[in-house]
Amino acid sequence: MKSKARERLVRVGLIVALFAIILLSLGVGHYAMPLNVVFQTVQETLTNTLDAQGKISAAMLYQVRLPRIILAALVGAALAASGACYQGIMKNPLVAPDILGVSNGASLGAVIAIFFGLGSFSVQVLAFCFGLLTVFLVTAASRGIGRGSDNIVIMILCGVVMSSLFSAFVSLLTYLADTDTQLPEITYWIMGSFARTSSTSSLVTLFVVFLIGIIPLLCIRWRINALAFGDEEAKAMGVNVKRTRGIIICCATLLTSVSVSFCGVVGWVGLIVPHMVRLLSGPNYETLLPNAMIGGAAFMVLVDIFARGLTTELPLSVVTAIVGAPLFLWMLFRGRKDWL
């Protein structure tokens, strides 16, 4: 059982990395705080001995940094988990929410809701519906073109086509939007940012939707292994393929669209994090899914450190693309034999 020991080791390593990155992230930003100040502030809060300077630090930590880190971690975990799930059920290691077009679909839904001045609940619902619609369009189109077979390349092409189509609609709405009220809000979705959402109530909403999406996936994650062998084999092994895949698609799409509706389109995370975790601890979904969640959270918090720590506030997608594209090329070189 060599493999099990390795899986456990990777889990522990990822958790340690996540906490180390969170600690690092607490200190980084426009108002820099060395680690010892962070610890001191936490300690003084617990013992209730904050001085004036300490109170500023505490406000910074608890009202600005911590909510933002929690948001980044949740979004990273959600995107990595949904990417891992899409890859499994489509038995295609090269798909991800952004490559399938789900992210752009969800962002079109969100932009439509803003354009017509609907409330924030409608933004969520429309983002989810459009995300789901995209999955169905992409899978139906690639099945139709590939005459029933699941061709990896055709599916990616269909995703690219849907992505561009939806982003064209987003551009159209941006063009038509009111420059004073709607445009800033829409622009924010297109770029992807953690800068705005930090109120406790919105974090609670995100957390609840995150749980609704992730709990069913965690419960049936081992079955994704069976689906990864294809519909016929999964059926013959006794899996109710339609039901299982339906649950997984709905949950993964919910996770993607809730992330998009909170902080816009953040590319690459759903593609590269599951891959990195697979390289470390193998493709068994029993460990892959939890590890991808932890890894995704760590990656996203790390990306956020660069997004706000280097100069001014950078859009997240800029950072994930700069980090993700070379990483992905490297992984393509490593794994190309198995994929294409």
Add this chain to the structure above:
Amino acid sequence: MAETRENVAVAEELLQPADTTQPAATPEGSIRMELRNLSVGYGNRVVLSGFNADVVTGRVLCLLGPNGVGKTTLFKSVLGLQPVLGGSVTIGGRDALAMNRREFARRVAYVPQAHQAPFAFYVRDVVAVGRVSHVGFFSKPHDNDYAIVEEVLEELGIADLADRVYTELSGGERQMVLIARALAQKPRFLFMDEPTSNLDFGNQVAVVQLAKKLAHENGLGVVMTTHNPNHLLMCEGDGVLILPGSRYRYGTADEILTDENLHDAYGIHVEMLDVDSSAGYTKTCCPVLE
């Protein structure tokens, strides 16, 4: 051979799948899968109709026929992977077409051709997936499931592959792993789709020998599609030879493997030769080049 088949009573279906490590199933414990008046095909196009055959535990049934006559269609229709156009499939008297996937999978397992998986699973995890019909919907395999995995790997003599990566194995090894996965399902029937294709000569014979052993010693009902009529002779089981034009021959090797039938099926000149081999089989099929 024909007598044994007739003597097998239509047994009550055993609800518990047999322990495959047990010695040969006695005729009393055997189960019969009956295919009656079956029509199969794609959409409205019927490829094969009026098909009747029995699969009995403890015996091998070889499915022979040229490309495109509907071997694979028949195979997949019986497995419920594509809709049956007419007729019935019963297992121990129960309507198999009405069973849900889980019920069916506990009785019938499918061994696909050795393939590339999209992900680099460990062999142990591949075989464990075979337990999916025995594991609760929200659960994962437990220690007893992994014990069955080890036991099956041990039985097939591939225990040393457990910690290897499936995608890095040879074709023959991958075929053995897929057989192990099917056995981990603890089925009564094993459907093997051209298990010898893409394998070298040695591995082909090893797989046929294994199919025969699984039927005769472990009491499974084995159905195997193959392109080599000699496999039927080696298995000492029953055969179905599907002919072009929705016709077929069904019977023992002696009954269906005749010069005329093989010429009818493949359009080539074949001679059935009597041989005196130490393995015990007395005939072999020899194509004659013209």
